[in-house]
Amino acid sequence: MTKVHKEAITGAQAAAYAMKQIEPDVVAAYPITPQTPIVEYFAKYVADGVVKTEMVPVESEHSAMSAVVGAAAAGARAMTATSANGLALMHEIVYITASMRLPVVMPVVNRALSGPINIHCDHSDTMAERDSGWIQLFCEDAQEVYDLTLMAVRLAEHEQVRLPVMVNQDGFIISHGVEPVELLPDEVAKKFVGELKPLYPLLDTEHPVTYGPLDLYDYYFEHKRQQIEAMKNVFKVFPSIAEEFYNITGRRYNFVEPYKMEDAQYVMVALGSTNGTIKYVVDQLREEGKKVGLLKIWMFRPFPKAEIQRLLTGRKAVVVLDRSASFGAEAPLYEAIKSSLYEVASKPLLGSFVYGLGGRDINPELVRFAFEKAMKHELVVDQELYLGLRE
Amino acid sequence: MAELKKWNEIPIGGIITEPGTARKYRTGDWRVKRPIYDRSKCIDCMMCWFYCPDQAIMQENSVMKGINYFYCKGCGICANVCPKSAIEMRPETEFAHKEE
Ligand code: SF4
Ligand code: SF4
Numbered sequence: 382m383t384k385v386h387k388e389a390i391t392g393a394q395a396a397a398y399a400m401k402q403i404e405p406d407v408v409a410a411y412p413i414t415p416q417t418p419i420v421e422y423f424a425k426y427v428a429d430g431v432v433k434t435e436m437v438p439v440e441s442e443h444s445a446m447s448a449v450v451g452a453a454a455a456g457a458r459a460m461t462a463t464s465a466n467g468l469a470l471m472h473e474i475v476y477i478t479a480s481m482r483l484p485v486v487m488p489v490v491n492r493a494l495s496g497p498i499n500i501h502c503d504h505s506d507t508m509a510e511r512d513s514g515w516i517q518l519f520c521e522d523a524q525e526v527y528d529l530t531l532m533a534v535r536l537a538e539h540e541q542v543r544l545p546v547m548v549n550q551d552g553f554i555i556s557h558g559v560e561p562v563e564l565l566p567d568e569v570a571k572k573f574v575g576e577l578k579p580l581y582p583l584l585d586t587e588h589p590v591t592y593g594p595l596d597l598y599d600y601y602f603e604h605k606r607q608q609i610e611a612m613k614n615v616f617k618v619f620p621s622i623a624e625e626f627y628n629i630t631g632r633r634y635n636f637v638e639p640y641k642m643e644d645a646q647y648v649m650v651a652l653g654s655t656n657g658t659i660k661y662v663v664d665q666l667r668e669e670g671k672k673v674g675l676l677k678i679w680m681f682r683p684f685p686k687a688e689i690q691r692l693l694t695g696r697k698a699v700v701v702l703d704r705s706a707s708f709g710a711e712a713p714l715y716e717a718i719k720s721s722l723y724e725v726a727s728k729p730l731l732g733s734f735v736y737g738l739g740g741r742d743i744n745p746e747l748v749r750f751a752f753e754k755a756m757k758h759e760l761v762v763d764q765e766l767y768l769g770l771r772e
Numbered sequence: 773m774a775e776l777k778k779w780n781e782i783p784i785g786g787i788i789t790e791p792g793t794a795r796k797y798r799t800g801d802w803r804v805k806r807p808i809y810d811r812s813k814c815i816d817c818m819m820c821w822f823y824c825p826d827q828a829i830m831q832e833n834s835v836m837k838g839i840n841y842f843y844c845k846g847c848g849i850c851a852n853v854c855p856k857s858a859i860e861m862r863p864e865t866e867f868a869h870k871e872e
Contacts, residue, residue, distance in 0.1 A: 600776075606779035610780075
């Protein structure tokens with residue numbers, strides 16, 4: 382195991398520290414709350430000469446992602462970071478990044494997507510990008526932000542993947558909360574991340590290429606099929622990257638994290654920092670002899686359906702917590718879980734809870750309430766319930 | 773139309789890996805009406821050559837030499853601007869079974 386040092390830092394610092402060790406050739410970014418500290422910390426590394434990265438301060442997120450696309454197409458390792466409305470403003474280019482198969486890694490600090498204006502955490506920003514062709518990873522804490530940002534680079538740049546990755550962390554809860562984080566020595570992190578092997582770089586003037594040409598009905602469909610395939614390849618590629626990371630750090634990652642799931646009859650499924658609260662409640666309920674467990678989702682896109690089917694079949698009830706709503710339809714995570722369970726041999730009772738919109742607090746009592754609903758078999762499959770809402 | 777490749781036979785992301793491929797793009801495939809040129813009426817004024825948006829009018833030393841159907845999209849501008857009505861637009865269906 383590698384010698385590590387532990388520091389008390391925020392999630393934003395963890396992302397910036399990983400970026401420092403990755404030392405991308407180009408970072409173009411526009412500050413937006415609560416992503417701002419990531420860009421500030423990284424800008425300081427640049428100003429202090431700690432990294433040789435070309436920092437491009439732009440006038441909007443649309444430009445930030447455009448500059449990153451240009452840099453990545455040129456053959457550079459390029460990164461940016463964003464949040465909420467900034468991500469929405471990028472949307473056009475976010476989609477193009479994936480469609481051009483550029484291996485960009487972007488920390489996303491999740492925040493409500495207005496209106497009315499709200500700067501606090503929910504997942505509506507990243508959910509709006511779930512079909513953009515990006516890989517989406519979700520972190521429970523600052524340690525995972527650091528770890529998954531390093532692994533994201535390897536995943537994005539893998540020759541069978543070549544897709545951009547969003548590393549999501551909950552706004553303020555993770556981005557501004559201080560926690561102890563184990564950090565790798567620079568040379569170990571650098572060695573793990575490795576060198577980018579550019580594919581079709583524009584700067585290779587010996588072999589001129591065209592990026593982003595007109596692609597009509599005769600080939601567009603085929604290019605989308607390639608993206609579908611690349612997403613499927615993530616299931617093959619990610620475990621080996623996670624294994625390599627485990628050998629260095631002793632920290633094991635996968636598509637999902639089952640917590641006290643072996644004999645669990647009542648299982649909760651969630652994304653992000655809330656998983657910490659759920660683990661606390663699972664521990665309490667276990668002490669009371671209740672057979673409860675948690676299935677934390679690390680990877681939301683591609684959606685690890687096979688893994689989820691294997692872990693949820695035969696359970697008595699599954700409660701899905703969503704920190705975003707889908708107006709006129711089921712909440713995004715719930716919809717994905719429910720659809721996965723259509724094919725399993727033994728379907729659990731299912732319940733959907735939307736919580737935490739615009740930073741509304743989630744606490745152990747609310748989590749316990751949702752578990753109790755499940756244990757009393759009071760869930761209705763097409764009924765969306767709310768945690769922490771005044772009704 | 774050229775043989776189309778399958779999804780796993782082409783570069784990713786729509787990237788074009790050789791220069792000058794626009795030359796190979798047969799915009800003539802788009803044509804619904806075909807301009808037919810009558811040399812006997814032509815006065816070589818070159819109006820058609822000036823106006824053709826696809827550079828599909830062929831000329832040599834300011835002499836009209838006919839139409840390049842590989843690129844001609846059949847917009848009909850040439851027929852419209854010709855002062856001598858030397859170009860007539862005819863439906864492609866008339867030529868459907870004849871080789872160009
Ligand atoms: S029909 Fe249009 S494209 Fe064809 S030769 Fe005439 S002007 Fe050019
Ligand atoms: S515009 Fe008509 S007359 Fe003039 S060169 Fe063309 S075909 Fe001939």
